[in-house]
Amino acid sequence: MGIIAWIILGLVAGVIARALVPGEDPQGLIVTTLIGVAGALLGGFLATRLLDVDGVQGFFDLSTWITAIAGSAVLLLAYHLITSRGGGRGNGRRSGRRPRNWASRG
Numbered sequence: 001m002g003i004i005a006w007i008i009l010g011l012v013a014g015v016i017a018r019a020l021v022p023g024e025d026p027q028g029l030i031v032t033t034l035i036g037v038a039g040a041l042l043g044g045f046l047a048t049r050l051l052d053v054d055g056v057q058g059f060f061d062l063s064t065w066i067t068a069i070a071g072s073a074v075l076l077l078a079y080h081l082i083t084s085r086g087g088g089r090g091n092g093r094r095s096g097r098r099p100r101n102w103a104s105r106g
Contacts, residue, residue, distance in 0.1 A: 005059045009068055010037030017072035023080050035079060036072045040064075043071025 011029075014036025027035070047053050047067045058064060 006037055006040070007033060009040055009059065009064070010034070010072075012036070013040055013065065013068035013072045014076075016069050017076045020069075021073050021076045021080070026083075027079070035075050036068065039070075039072025039075045040068035041071070042075060043067030043069075046071065 011033045014032035014034075017036065017039065018032060044064075044067050047063075053063070
């Protein structure tokens with residue numbers, strides 16, 4: 001596949017992965033495309049290594065799209081874990097206020 005086909009595959013796979021993976025999606029179109037392209041490469045690599053099949057057979061092949069979307073979803077989940085505020089501890093917000101019982105302490 002050519003570079004334009006990889007970009008189109010990455011864009012579409014990234015958008016579909018964003019629709020499938022729950023959570024906020026603060027990234028833009030460029031990051032989505034990059035995650036999609038990297039996900040297509042990751043999905044093809046894993047399909048070749050683990051399942052002993054050629055994950056990227058051609059632009060119009062269904063297995064190419066499935067591996068690209070699956071790889072993009074995995075990378076998108078990893079992206080969410082890395083970029084989430086607070087790292088899963090609490091809701092990630094800081095109000096700057098002290099707790100209510102702080103003033104009552106002697």
